[in-house]
Amino acid sequence: MDCKAIATTGLVLFGLAGPACADPVEDFYRGKTIRFLVGYGPGTGYDVYMRVVQRHIGNHIPGRPNVIPENVPGAGGLVMANTLYNVVPRDGTAIGLPSRNLVTEPLYGNDAAKFDALKFGWIGSVSSDVATCLGWRQSGVNTLADVTSRDVRIGGNGPQTDSAIMPRVLNALIGTRFKTYNGYPDSGAVGVAMEQGEVDGYCGFTLGSVRSARPQWLEQNLVSVVLQMGPEKHPDLKDTPNALDLIRDDAGKQAFMLVFGLGKMGRPIATPPGVPAERLAALRKAFDETLADPDFLTDVKTSRLDFDGPANGAAVEALVRNIYATPKAVVERVTDIRNALD
Secondary structure, three states: OHHHHHHHHHHHOOOOOOOOOOOOHHHHHHOOEEEEOOOOOOOOOHOOOOOOOOHHHHOOOOOOEEEEEEOOOOOOHHHHHHHHHHHOOOOEEEEEOOOOHHHHHHHOOOOOOOHHHHEEEEEEEOOOOOEEEEHHHHOOOOHHHHHHOOOOEHHHHHHHHHHHHHHHHHHHHHOOOEEEEEOOOOOHHHHHHHHHHOOOEEEEEHHHHHHHHOOOHHOOOOOOOOEEEEOOOOOOOOOOEEEEHOOOOOHHHHHHHHHHHHHHHHHHEEEEOOOOOOHHHHHHHHHHHHOOOOHHHHHHHOOOOOOOOOHHHHHHHHHHHHOOOHHOOOOHHHHHHHHHHO
């Protein structure tokens, strides 16, 4: 009989207070430090979201462990995802905020993605988000017509990263004419390249990332949101075309959803596989409580983050499983598009 059962029995039979029950999760985390990994450099969109959660979630984890941020950049976030899956301890002392679009890399047969997305312990997501294609106004890239009538230089982080794959998919599905220039380490570096006139724009910056990392772009009207890519239009982008609405065939729509449907994951947080169930449950509960924490909500507002449609761990896990149930023919079509040369 466990401690709580003994305590209850004592109370019922004898009217006495039962023994104090030790909490194994609290005992484990007391005095511990949790590493919170993100796959991009300081100041990028994912990093900003990670640090806001990092500052508050420890207050809701039993034992109140210290939570420290850790940047693990490289390969468009893939280095961090592999590290979270294969390197860090599987005891609940390391969590990460992986790029949502890396979740499907194993589905496409990417050998560099050394993880099984179905085995991560999904804690939850801070918000849903929508990917966009941005044009730098001074480059003359301001409308859908601009990106379908002439070649447009797009900054990228590497041929198999989001920033290169997204424009390649759009070229194939809706006839845009993006030309990706790879080699920039992260979205922050592409942003600098846009400001310096090296490239005309960027595909893959989410609206949340722009608002958190480069709010002046919108405030000073320096960029145009040429396209949005999501299951439905974002309420703040009512006048911006949604690429999904430009696709007429069902197979094309399925391919679009495979690539861009993960926007609903927003900023997902996960543990490595194998974390004890009771600790994963405690981390999920702590995340849910963090989302309702007044201090956290104030921090979100101060940090100018989008906080639209957060999801709990079960919802994120269900989304991943649904994506992995995509028909094989659709996966193969998207794989061919991804592997095509720019």
